Amino acid sequence: MKNRSASPRTGAAALLLTLAGCATTQPTTTATTATPAAAANPAAVASTTGGRSINPQDVDRSVSPCEDFFQFSGGNWLRNNPVPAYASSWGPRNLLGDRTQATLRQILEEAAANTSAAKGSNAQKVGDFYASGMDSVAIEQAGLKYLQPELKRIAAIKDLKTLQTELAHQQTLGTGAFFRAGVGPDRKQSTVYAVNLSQGGLGMPDRDYYLKDDPRSKAVRSAYVTYMTNTFKLMGDPEATAAQKAATVVRVETRLAKASKDRVALRDPNSTYNKMTLAEANKQFPNIGLPAMLAQNGLGAAKEVIVGQPDFFREVSAMMKEEPVADLKTYLTWQLVSSLPSALPKAYADEAFRFQQVQSGAKQQPVRWKRMQSATDATLGEAFGQLYVDKAFSPEAKRKALEMVANIKASMAEHIQTNTWMSDATKAEALKKLNALRVKIGYPDKWKDYSELNISRESYLKNVLAARQWNYRQNVKKFGGPIDRNEWGMTPPTINAYYNPPMNEIVFPAGYLQPPFFDPEADDAVNYGAIGGVMGHEMTHGFDDQGRQYDSEGNLRDWWTKADGEEFTRRAAVVGRQYDAFSPLDSVHVNGKLTMGENLADFAGLTIVYGALQKQLDKTYGKGNRPLIDGFTPEQRFFLSWAQLRRTNIRPAALRQQILTDPHSPGQYRTIGPLMNMPAFYQAFGCQPGQKMVRPDAERAVIW
Incomplete structure (x- = not known):
């Protein structure tokens, strides 16, 4: 369904390589077994403190982690969290989405109730846009009245x-x-x-x-x-x-x-x-x-x-x-x-939803306030996003996030320097690109100016069309001017992140930097497996099959030697074949070529973040003196955190559409695909050759 009631994206936004959602839930405590290595470590102390964001009760202990880590890590959660009627898929990310929506709804309803806001102010525009969208009586009465000028054209x-x-x-x-x-x-x-x-x-x-x-x-x-x-x-x-x-x-x-x-x-x-x-x-x-x-x-x-x-x-x-x-x-x-x-009147939205149902399998349409909250975010996101940041994003969270990115960046540099198949010339260019990478955390340094956008309570449709035309004019204004490197392609409450190749930047909105994705109070293993995995993913998008074609300044330029480029392509093709073999439904296979960039970013990102975590653990605990939490080693908690972010129940119709249209693999394969190539995972859970999560050396992908 085309539901573009909010301003559409144009120009550079189409270049964003984004990460699909993933999340975890809050914990309870229970006992479990450690790996043989951890159990043999006399310095490992069982603990239930600092264990936020991993819920051991979600783990399905009837499944071996070395046979199916997706089911092991979250099988109980999957059984206890079916897809709600209004959704086509459901994962822990949706729970954070609901919590964020509740915060945004409060902000919007307060703005809508404030009819005395100064005309032209952000508060007036946010309040009037949302209020007009919620006035279903006026929308019904208007019918196609406000669309007639466009229909007549x-x-x-x-x-x-x-x-x-x-x-x-x-x-x-x-x-x-x-x-x-x-x-x-x-x-x-x-x-x-x-x-x-x-x-x-x-x-x-x-x-x-x-x-x-x-x-x-x-x-x-x-x-x-x-x-x-x-x-x-x-x-x-x-x-x-x-x-x-x-x-x-x-x-x-x-x-x-x-x-x-x-x-x-x-x-x-x-x-x-x-x-x-x-x-x-x-x-x-x-x-x-x-x-x-x-x-x-x-x-x-x-x-x-x-x-x-x-x-x-x-x-x-x-x-x-x-x-x-x-x-x-x-x-x-x-x-x-x-x-x-x-x-338009409700009958139009109902027809649109009936078409969407066939595509996604959703049973009922989201309530209107949720649709209007989403539309307001897409149209005036930086206006009321400022209020969201004040409520939900602390300076400490930003500091901790920046520290993690710096550690992951250092790990990436080390992986480039020690790479065994890349020439010195290509390594130098790769390091140059990594060093030039811009990092944006939380919210823009310079907020968007909505002063030329006129919004009133007269008509939601008029507001939508006015916002679209304003958005187009803002985009057109850029032509002939200097590149605006302060611009964001997502609003602060967005639960997502992206890498933008021409800007050579990674961007993490405040909405993503919330528990359980990111919790300054959680232990390092959990944060590195959760938001750290996202950070590594976005960072390594600059070196996936698409991103690697852009240089340190964001130019589409081949900076690889011919031999190195061919070797990268050969190694990436191994990943492509692996994902081609994944089949979540009868006769339906993942498209390894369509999902190549996201699969490479998952695999490479997790690899470099694991290296960053090891350095952080050495710094915190020293060598070989790492405590158990809820019976899990830090390494096990790292992989559990990664997996619990990606657990997803999805309707068959939506899964078929995802495989056809989405460059991200289904959650179960985003979970196990990278791990099946990582000896660090085998070691963490004591996996042996012949078990399903262990690929033979000849079939294992190795890139960074």
Whole structure:
């Protein structure tokens, strides 16, 4: 489902490589057995202090950790935490999400109740945006009133020229019609901004849903047609007309899907970098009207564009001429309306959710306040994110997080220096890139300025459209100016993190730096296995199969020797084959190529973080004098913390969609995949050759 009621991301945000969610729960205490090595250590003292964030009762002791660590580490939790009706998957991360939402809801309701806030202030805008979104009575009464000006613009299209004008306008509304155009760093000249064009325009989650005829794809396609037909009927069309319009949209979008690159192909940053002069682009795609579009949208000074997928844009150009104008108007109307379900009467949102149900298996729609909280965060996140930081993120937490990142960075440097297969020339460039890595923790040093965004309580739909256009203007303003290295691609309450290649930066919002992901009171083993694993993951994204193609300054440049590049590719392919073999459902396999970057970041990140933990433990306890906590050694707690962050129950429909569309592997394989390659894990739990968690040396991946 396309639910873009909040401001869409453009430009550089599309380059973010993000980490999927993971979390743990709070502990209780119980006894367990240690590894033989730990049990033989007379200095190891059983303790239940400092054991926060690991819950031994979640461990399924009927399963050997060396046979299935996913079930061992959290089998009891998985049995006791089924997926709620309103969700498609459920993991400990959701529990933190609920807690964060409760905090944000309190902030938002206080802002909404404050009708005397100074006009133009962040408090007024946050309060009015949320209040307008929660006023379902006004939304019902308005119907399509506030959408009519946009519908009339589309209806007025009569020829190619007016079509081009409206297409440019649709870009500012973030509907996603046909393609995306935005401003972001030039990936081969990262000190300047460039205009980037990328494929888009599909209403279903992936091109394959249009092109495949397996039962799953047919079911989603059928539900999509029903969704469109019912929505057009809500807009006033008779049944036959609505069905005809739905068929038109499917036909137009199928043509776009056939021209679209698949998700694996999109992972190659060089193939999606096609810089050309605006004159050349206009020659190749004459019917899109790029010069006029850019001029209309405030980018008239641009002389060059970076085209992600030239073949796709050639097809769009052909469609502008070949498709009946009436059909393209129907498509544009659908793209607009389907991007706004929560801003329209309830019947529209209900139809959108029914389509989503077929994709995800969710049983009921999230309550409105949760949807409006999410929309407000996406639209005005840094305005009320400041209030969230005051409530939820201490200076001590930031200090501790920065200290951990520094230790992990030092471990990464050591792994680069001692690497046995990389040449000195490549090592020097890798260390240069690591040393140049920027780290952002908690919240921006400079907050976003919303002064030019007008928000009122008159209409939620008007607010959404105003916010989208403001967001587009903010993006366009960057062109021609210096690179803004203070900008964040996530809001402070976000429970996530990312690595941004052109900026060569890793970013950890305050929302992620909360228990149980990160707890300044927890022991080092738990924190290094939890948020430390995330930090290592994001840091090593700079050296995964995509990130390694960017240099220390964020430029897309091959800084590897030919032999080293080939050796990296050979070693990475071993990881790809391992994940290809994972099959969570009958006839459904993980796509090792699609998930390559995230799998490499999990594996490499955990490897370097384990090294950082060992140094921290030596510093704290000395050699060989490490206490047990709840019967677990620090090494065991490290791996348990990693695993308990990733335990997930997921509905089969959602799992199938994840495997098709998500660059992250399912939680169970993110848990066991890296560990099966790590001798440190074998040693921690006394695993022996022949057990399922132990890969034979010839099949084991070794990178860093």
